Amino acid sequence: DVKVTQSSRYLVKRTGEKVFLECVQDMDHENMFWYRQDPGLGLRLIYFSYDVKMKEKGDIPEGYSVSREKKERFSLILESASTNQTSMYLCASSQFSGIGSNEQFFGPGTRLTVL
């Protein structure tokens, strides 16, 4: 059974802290994604990666960075957490076929609260 796991379901941090959100997939997928989910705004893409050490900015990359040192792991980093980064963070992975798209598999999400 395919699986995307995220390191925490709930996280509470203080303003200014450095925050690491970890995501691991066991499907040998090339592509990995980080989204944030806010009510009424859907899923907004923060960053994605289509290969080890490769990354591309999504729609809302400001205040975030990412790291992909191994194929199965994609980390989202909040360099200095702020209250407006309180949100649900979702990680996903997919096997890109090159002919349009492929299914994205999502983790259960991390609900981050920044105080």
Add this chain to the structure above:
Amino acid sequence: GENVEQHPSTLSVQEGDSAVIKCTYSDSASNYFPWYKQELGKGPQLIIDIRSNVGEKKDQRIAVTLNKTAKHFSLHITETQPEDSAVYFCARQGYTGRRALTFGSGTRLQVQP
């Protein structure tokens, strides 16, 4: 650009009725249109998808229709059941540009028993 608009934001139906959710997109290069279902406490999961060379696709009680000329696509759920209650997201992806989906804002469907 690559935006997707989704309506309605909430939808309440009686069990057994049909539910329809609509999305519109603006990028003519869009060629893939998936729908995801998110149950409480879980990540979204693909339920059906359609490519631009097809006008309609069915899978049991769910169907998706695509109108490329008008740039809109819809999810149809027939004979709704309480377990259909969830948040539904439409999305699009193009054959040019980035390898990532652009999602709509979501529809919360409530099926009343």
